[in-house]
Amino acid sequence: MSKSDIRNIYCIGRNYRLHALELGNEVPEEPLVFTKPSHAVVPMAGNVVELPGNVGEVHFELEIVLRIGRAYEPGIDTELCIDGMALGLDLTLRDVQSKLKAKGQPWLAAKGFKGSAPLGEWLAYPGAAALAENEFVLLRNGEEAQRGKASDMLFSVSELIKYVGENYGLGAGDILYTGTPAGVAALHEGDQLQALWAGTSVGSCSVTLV
Ligand code: ZN
Numbered sequence: 001m002s003k004s005d006i007r008n009i010y011c012i013g014r015n016y017r018l019h020a021l022e023l024g025n026e027v028p029e030e031p032l033v034f035t036k037p038s039h040a041v042v043p044m045a046g047n048v049v050e051l052p053g054n055v056g057e058v059h060f061e062l063e064i065v066l067r068i069g070r071a072y073e074p075g076i077d078t079e080l081c082i083d084g085m086a087l088g089l090d091l092t093l094r095d096v097q098s099k100l101k102a103k104g105q106p107w108l109a110a111k112g113f114k115g116s117a118p119l120g121e122w123l124a125y126p127g128a129a130a131l132a133e134n135e136f137v138l139l140r141n142g143e144e145a146q147r148g149k150a151s152d153m154l155f156s157v158s159e160l161i162k163y164v165g166e167n168y169g170l171g172a173g174d175i176l177y178t179g180t181p182a183g184v185a186a187l188h189e190g191d192q193l194q195a196l197w198a199g200t201s202v203g204s205c206s207v208t209l210v
Contacts, residue, residue, distance in 0.1 A: 007173035009036040009117060010164050011063075011090055015153050015179025019061075022182050031155045031163045034107050036090075036177075040117035044089075044195065044203035049115050051187065053209030056095025058187045061180035062138035062146045062195055063090050064131070066157065067122060068174040072165025078158045081170060084122040087136055087195035087202055090177050091116045094186070117177075120195045120203020128157050138183075139194040148181030 013032035014020035020027050042049055051058050069083025070076075090111065097110035126134075131150045138146040150157060160178060164170055187207050195203040 005173055006038050006041055006175055007171065008168075009038060009040065009175055009177070010034075010168065010170075011036060011111065011177035012155070012160060012179040015155055015160075016148060016181045017152070017154060018182035019180050019184065020154075022184070027154065031160055033164060033168065034111060036112045036117050039114055040112055042115050042118050042205075044118045044120045044193075044205040047118075047205050049091075049118050049205050049207050050210050051091065051115060051207055052093065052113060053189075055093055057093070058207075058209070059092045059094045059184045060138065060140070060145070060187055060193065061090040061092060061184050062136065062148070063088055063177045063180050064136060064148075064150060065119060066125070066161075066176045066178065068161075068170050068176070069172055071172060072161060072170040074166070078161035078165075079127060081161050081165070082125045082157070085125045085131070086120045086122050087197060088117060088119040088177060089193070089195075089205075090180060091118070091187075092184075118193075118203070118205050123197075123202065131157065134198055137196045139196065140185075141192050142194075145185065146181055146183035150178070152181065153179060 014028050065086045065088040066082050067084035093110045135149045192206045
């Protein structure tokens with residue numbers, strides 16, 4: 001799937017208990033959904049990602065990303081909607097986000113800037129059961145920064161597809177960022193990031209702050 005094939009980008013906030021708590025947020029009672037413009041996507045593919053360098057901290061959030069191949073409709077087996085998965089970064093201007101949250105304003109400026117959604121390579125979706133215990137890891141400059149698995153999500157893949165599909169609509173070409181585990185932190189100039197699944201690297205990039 002190329003960038004131009006991606007339609008809506010839905011993201012889930014606070015879908016891992018320890019991550020919600022590390023930022024001082026309550027654990028949500030229903031999925032917290034936000035979106036990014038499709039212009040946010042950049043392939044990781046070893047690229048240098050340019051990020052805003054003058055608006056405070058830019059945090060990494062590694063997440064499982066699901067690709068929708070078939071539209072959601074009420075009653076459908078949600079597994080049939082998913083036709084691919086990747087690891088992606090939901091990059092976040094954390095200081096900007098804190099100001100927006102304090103004012104009750106939308107998160108777009110913090111979450112939707114160009115380059116805020118680096119995506120690793122697409123893999124075949126193995127099904128929710130196989131995905132559940134499949135650990136994913138983010139290495140920063142060779143050191144482990146984040147580790148998670150889908151079974152730790154507060155809202156399961158199936159619940160997320162159903163919730164987003166019913167409330168906002170899900171069709172072929174949409175993608176869904178499913179939330180980040182604990183360990184988010186600020187990026188520094190020249191950081192090398194590597195996304196791994198079960199020991200296999202499926203995406204890498206470095207960052208430059210401009
Ligand atoms: Zn996120």
